[in-house]
Amino acid sequence: MASQVTRLYQAVLRDREPPISIRLRRTFSEWTEAKGFPPASAARARTEHEAGGARLVMERRGGGCGRYTLGEPVAGGVLRTQVTYAESVPGMTGWVVVTVEQHGGREPEAVTAPGFLPAYLRTARITDGAVHVEDGPVVLDETEVDRFVRTLADPRRRVPAVVVSVDAQRPEAGRARADHLAAALTGAALVVRLADLRAQDRFNETLGERLGVYGGGVRTYVTPFDPAGERYPERHLTMGGPRLRAQGAAALGVVVEGALGRTARAELPDDVRRTMGAVRRVLSGTAELSAIAAAAAPVPAPVDLSREELRRGMMALTRQPVPPAAPETASETASARSAAAPLSTAQSAVARPGAAGPGASGTAAPGTRPAAGQGSSPGPSPAAGPVGGAPALDVAGLVRAVADAVVKELRGELESALNLAASSASPDDEPGLLLREIRILGAHVAGLRDIVAERWRDGPPPVAGEAGAPAETRAGTRAEDEPGARTRTRAEGEPGAAETREAPAETRVEGGAGRLRREHLFLQKEYADSAAEARRLAWQVRRLERMLTEAGHPAYGAAPEEDVFEPTGLVDVLVRARATLRHVSVGDTDGPAARLDLDHPALCRTWAAKAWDALCALDDFAGARSSGAFSGGFYDWCANGADGRRTIPTGMLAMRESRSVTGSAKFSEPRVFAVPQEVHPAGRLLMEAHVKLRPVGYPAPRMYFHDDSGGASGKVWIGYLGDHLPNTRTN
Structure with a gap:
């Protein structure tokens, strides 16, 4: 009869940085060396070793996948730690699955995370698919509470989150509990310690009274989690502060067992589950590495034929509307019939080939016109304008058209041309500078377009020379500089004379204000120049400190190389x-x-x-x-x-x-x-x-x-x- 197998630990880790095998083999080997095994060999595809009754098998296939298995004897059975990995392939991020299983034995052993995991998690940014899996506890201050709550509520989160509250009676107890839990749950849970009472109050206020944690207690938030719609807060188990203070490590062991039990029973993600079988076949020699990529490809959903037929029917009913023909006057018809007929017929032949019927040659006899509803679509009509006058100029439309053309159409062509120019520049030039400047110019042009669009949104401004326009917009002159202005002022009698006498005072005030504006702008420019000079001097100091360090004066520190x-x-x-x-x-x-x-x-x-x-x-x-x-x-x-x-x-x-x-x-x-x-x-x-x-x-x-x-x-x-x-x- 087969021995009983109990899974005690499981971690599913996503690793985006290839190669996984080198970092994983190094950290796993360091852990097994401490148990008496020889260092792992990178030259052999499969190795087997025994030490102290334990057995280690390490196997890999090329650079695509591998599996490490460590079996250690326990009372009445074997504790088997297995690490299986697959590198990233198109459509799938690389993964590492770590399991600890007990084969045989009467009672399940109390286990913690395998000892190599903290070192492996430090080699890259490892996640469970959504949450960064840390190698130690995360300290959460008041400013990070909102972000962490969003992480808790993320539907993609798979690992439980264990939150350690502040113990006012024993301030250092919270740190020790968080360290203990993080070491035991590495890879399988996220351990967070609230930094102080302010962070704790903000956390509890955000989650609500029934979901909070306080008084030195520890709470495990499982998945899925929705603070606003949580109907069973008791799912998220709490270990109270008094019990933790009374029982110590035993109470923490209950927290660890509960969190590991959640992850050990969790289903593997779909892509990991599909590719796990392919990895096993590859390692057994019954499949090639390409089988992993084939298994990673998502299975296409079956096509709903009824919905597809409905979509096609609706698309068939969609037609482009035909614009109505522009009305013509009798005089326009008489004067333009001979010239318009050949053009209209030619356009009809191009727009609707074969529309003239069998035997049509593609041209029409002079003087003929298509009948209404049978000929080609009418050409664009001339712009409407006042009768007997020139067409009115649509200034707003012209501004928008030019701005859109520059921003949307010409910008890409300018960047392409500048890319070509940059690639052919001399080695002494800075290729990126030209591209950066055109992108800055493009952003400024887009900003100008937005400003123009906003000002035209409430209606076009008065055109120069029109009634209601500001005086400075009329031919670029001020009102007093217009021809006849001074003559009119003198001819208006004493009131006008009084205004003339007051003009010098107003001119002096306006001149003083203009001078102050110019001085203000000058001071702003001086301040900007001074700030830039201070930044250059600071960079010069860092460069000199680096030179002194290189010359044997480490007391000055070393600054990193950087461009100004x-x-x-x-x-x-x-x-x-x-x-x-x-x-x-x-x-x-x-x-x-x-x-x-x-x-x-x-x-x-x-x-x-x-x-x-x-x-x-x-x-x-x-x-x-x-x-x-x-x-x-x-x-x-x-x-x-x-x-x-x-x-x-x-x-x-x-x-x-x-x-x-x-x-x-x-x-x-x-x-x-x-x-x-x-x-x-x-x-x-x-x-x-x-x-x-x-x-x-x-x-x-x-x-x-x-x-x-x-x-x-x-x-x-x-x-x-x-x-x-x-x-x-x-x-």
């Missing part, structure tokens, strides 16, 4: 960020940024420098957090800056909006921006965190972002860079 980038505007920053920052993704915000560049050319350089510093700091932060080198939020990153870490002053940061903004659809909706579905299933989310490029005054530019560095994408997403969005003080 002096942005000319906000659009320049966006283009540069998309090209160079790996952990920051910039959304569709070129329009608002271009408008600030165009409206405030003197100030945009200063804002651009601050925006670039913030983006670089976000990129460094996201890289550190996604790799596990840092576990806090962006505010902590900037508040506790270390050597070599790019940060910005915390005074520029606002991690949340006020309740008056988030509680009002009028104000919160403008702060909802697009993100990929891997970040949020709806493809859009509310972004509260923002960088204040100018704290007060007008304009006050803002850069809104969403931190998913600890989520599935491992990036920070920029949703908006532009003028201050509406709030209770602006509207």
Whole structure:
């Protein structure tokens, strides 16, 4: 009779970075070496070893898949740890399935995660398909609560989340419990520790009274999870603080057993289940590696013939409407009959070949016209205009047509031509500079088009020379400079004379205001130049420190190699960020940024420098957090800056909006921006965190972002860079 098999542990890990085999073999071998086995051999496809009653089999097939099996004796049976992996193929992300099973024995052993998993999880960004699987506990501060709640409610989440609350009686107990749980549940669950009482209060307030955790307790949130519609909160088991303090490790063991039991019984994802059988056949030699790719291809859904027939019938009923013929006057018919007939017939022959009937030669005799309803579609009618006068010029339509042509049609051709020019440039040139400048120019043209469209939306402005037009628009002259203006003023008598005498005072006031405006613009330019010079000097200091370090003076520290980038505007920053920052993704915000560049050319350089510093700091932060080198939020990153870490002053940061903004659809909706579905299933989310490029005054530019560095994408997403969005003080 076959021995009883009990699965005690299962982890399904997604690994996007090939090759999986090298990192997995190294970390697994280090773990088995500590158990007395020799190092794994990369040259042999299959190896078998025995040590201390345990047996190890490691097998692989090329670079596509492999399986490691370790059998260790236990009371009355064998504890078998098996690791199966498959590299990424088209249509499937690479995966690693880790299982621990007990064969035989009376009682199931108390197991924890295999010891190689923490080291393997540190080699790349490993997920369960939606959630980043960490090698240790995640510390959750107040600013990260909303993101974590969204992670809990993500329908793609497969692993349970174990949340450790704050123990006010024993402040260090929470840290120790989280470390213990993370070591036991590595790969099979996400362990989160609330950093302080503020984070705990925000977490409980967000989830509600029946779903919260407090008092030093631990709660396991299983899947699926919907805080708004949860009908059975008891599914998410809680281990109270008093029991944890009284029983210690035994109570934590109950939490571990419950979480591992959930994942051990879980079904494999569809693509893993399909390819697992192919991997087994490949390793047994009964199939080729191509069988994995074939199994990974999704099975096409069967075609519903009735629905397809309905779709075809509806498409058959769809026809392009025929425009009505333009009416003609008798005089137009008499004067244009001879000239229009050959053209109309030729157009009819081209538009409807064979429509003339059998024997038609494709041309018509002079003087003939198609009958109404039988000939070709009428040609475009001339623009309607006043009777007896020239056609009226549609200025608004012309502006829109030109702007659309430049932005939509010519931009692609310009980029293609510049790509060709850049590829043929000399080695001393900077090919990317030309392309970056055309993209900036394109964004500015698009911004101008939007401005023009907005101003025409309420009706066209008065044309120069028309009644109601401003004086400065009439032939570019002021009212007092028009011919006869001075003569009319003198001929109007004493009132006009009095106005003439008062004119010099008004002129002096206007001249003084103009002088102040010019001085203000000059000071803005000087400030921008000073800020740029300060940035250049800071870069020079970092370069000199690096030279001193290389010369044998390590006390000065070492700064990373970097190019000096002096942005000319906000659009320049966006283009540069998309090209160079790996952990920051910039959304569709070129329009608002271009408008600030165009409206405030003197100030945009200063804002651009601050925006670039913030983006670089976000990129460094996201890289550190996604790799596990840092576990806090962006505010902590900037508040506790270390050597070599790019940060910005915390005074520029606002991690949340006020309740008056988030509680009002009028104000919160403008702060909802697009993100990929891997970040949020709806493809859009509310972004509260923002960088204040100018704290007060007008304009006050803002850069809104969403931190998913600890989520599935491992990036920070920029949703908006532009003028201050509406709030209770602006509207």
